[in-house]
Amino acid sequence: MRFVDVIDKKAEGLALGREEIDAMIQGYTDGDIPDYQMSAMCMAIRLKGMNAQETAWMTDAMMHSGDTADLSDLRGIKLDKHSTGGVGDTTTLVVAPLVAACGGTVAKMSGRGLGHTGGTLDKLESVPGTSVEISLERFKDIVRENGVAVIGQSGNLVPADKKIYALRDVTATVRSIPLIASSIMSKKLASGADAIVLDVKTGSGAFMREKEEAFALAKEMVSIGNAMGRKVRALVTDMNQPLGMAVGNALEVREAVQLLSGMIPETDPLYRVCILLGVQMMRMGGLAQTDAEAEKKLKNAIHDGSGLQRLRRMIELQGGDGSYISMDRIDELVQVRKKIDVTAQEDGFVSSMDAEEIGTAAQMLGAGRAKKDDTIDPAVGLIMQVRCGYEVHKGSPLCTLYVNDDRALEEVIAKVRNAVKTDLQPKPVNDMVYGIVTEADL
Numbered sequence: 001m002r003f004v005d006v007i008d009k010k011a012e013g014l015a016l017g018r019e020e021i022d023a024m025i026q027g028y029t030d031g032d033i034p035d036y037q038m039s040a041m042c043m044a045i046r047l048k049g050m051n052a053q054e055t056a057w058m059t060d061a062m063m064h065s066g067d068t069a070d071l072s073d074l075r076g077i078k079l080d081k082h083s084t085g086g087v088g089d090t091t092t093l094v095v096a097p098l099v100a101a102c103g104g105t106v107a108k109m110s111g112r113g114l115g116h117t118g119g120t121l122d123k124l125e126s127v128p129g130t131s132v133e134i135s136l137e138r139f140k141d142i143v144r145e146n147g148v149a150v151i152g153q154s155g156n157l158v159p160a161d162k163k164i165y166a167l168r169d170v171t172a173t174v175r176s177i178p179l180i181a182s183s184i185m186s187k188k189l190a191s192g193a194d195a196i197v198l199d200v201k202t203g204s205g206a207f208m209r210e211k212e213e214a215f216a217l218a219k220e221m222v223s224i225g226n227a228m229g230r231k232v233r234a235l236v237t238d239m240n241q242p243l244g245m246a247v248g249n250a251l252e253v254r255e256a257v258q259l260l261s262g263m264i265p266e267t268d269p270l271y272r273v274c275i276l277l278g279v280q281m282m283r284m285g286g287l288a289q290t291d292a293e294a295e296k297k298l299k300n301a302i303h304d305g306s307g308l309q310r311l312r313r314m315i316e317l318q319g320g321d322g323s324y325i326s327m328d329r330i331d332e333l334v335q336v337r338k339k340i341d342v343t344a345q346e347d348g349f350v351s352s353m354d355a356e357e358i359g360t361a362a363q364m365l366g367a368g369r370a371k372k373d374d375t376i377d378p379a380v381g382l383i384m385q386v387r388c389g390y391e392v393h394k395g396s397p398l399c400t401l402y403v404n405d406d407r408a409l410e411e412v413i414a415k416v417r418n419a420v421k422t423d424l425q426p427k428p429v430n431d432m433v434y435g436i437v438t439e440a441d442l
């Protein structure tokens with residue numbers, strides 16, 4: 001089989017066979033297929049698509065391109081969650097400890113933030129001492145003791161995705177449903193969880209700009225999980241504004257601590273999405289018989305402080321100073337040289353926000369990486385003071401910047417102003433949650 005013929009087949013819009021897909025993934029991972037051929041293949045896939053069977057085969061081949069984590073010696077149903085990448089999305093730091101407090105086993109391998117979206121690992125590392133590079137055995141011990149641990153993916157988990165993603169990033173082939181679905185699901189399946197809840201974002205800050213595309217991606221991933229014998233459910237949620245108010249590493253940890261301390265109202269979008277994700281995990285994990293029961297247990301773990309206690313203990317077991325995980329000390333992690341309000345330039349109502357631009361603004365202040373080996377300043381970022389639908393007046397704050405290095409400050413201020421659009425009349429606001437996709441929807 002010549003790979004050029006396989007590219008041609010896909011470019012003609014034909015479905016590939018299992019051997020062709022296996023040979024492609026193995027050949028590219030081993031370096032036998034050159035970048036230029038794989039680039040052409042990714043573009044053919046982006047333009048012609050893949051059917052559900054091809055996508056499942058591709059995921060399987062990618063998953064087995066390197067090591068897989070064996071969690072079978074942990075008790076119960078191993079639960080995981082994944083977000084397709086959001087701004088101000090600190091749900092993992094809330095949901096994972098809450099579900100553990102309700103008796104769940106949450107063994108999560110996570111990624112780093114790149115570009116405008118933050119990564120859970122970077123947020124955890126903003127708590128002094130915390131390590132996310134931990135051996136699989138130690139990781140499992142922590143999960144045994146505390147019900148929850150969050151670590152980085154080990155070096156040789158899905159090497160095929162590392163190579164393919166780097167190529168897609170520079171060949172305009174990221175935005176393809178079969179390529180995104182196989183990339184995400186190969187990593188989730190290789191991490192060893194039995195049940196996974198996905199949060200598929202749609203809107204200005206997401207890969208999937210349109211709601212219909214997001215549902216199609218959600219369905220594809222649920223279908224892959226199903227084909228591979230795992231339970232998968234997906235929420236489709238709005239990313240037309242940051243999910244929480246905080247965008248930045250320690251700032252988002254603080255927001256998680258506030259939520260777990262019962263200081264954020266139940267109507268808050270971050271609170272609602274956390275509960276909905278938690279409910280799906282509880283149901284898949286057999287920890288509640290109904291959604292209402294799951295919700296009640298999760299809220300109880302907020303009110304009695306047991307969720308916060310799990311987060312604190314997890315930080316400690318991962319080498320960090322858990323005493324910061326309390327309302328008494330968390331502010332110490334967000335000490336910066338100066339705080340600057342970005343103000344509205346006219347009266348009106350916030351009609352839309354560009355979440356990607358807000359994420360980029362926080363990144364430019366030092367909260368994120370533009371390149372893989374850039375360093376992060378854990379304390380910096382921004383706190384939104386408004387959400388879509390809020391009334392603003394000329395001179396009233398849109399957001400507060402937490403700044404240590406003001407080199408890019410003028411540009412950041414302009415970016416935030418530009419990202420928050422106002423209108424004279426209030427407009428209806430998108431619901432944060434568009435729907436949920438389960439096995440029953442396939």
Ligand code: URA
Pocket residue numbers: 084085165174179180181183184207
């Ligand atoms: N996240 C991933 O891990 N892969 C993609 O292709 C897109 C988002």
Ligand code: CA
Pocket residue numbers: 083085086089117118119120
């Ligand atoms: Ca994330």
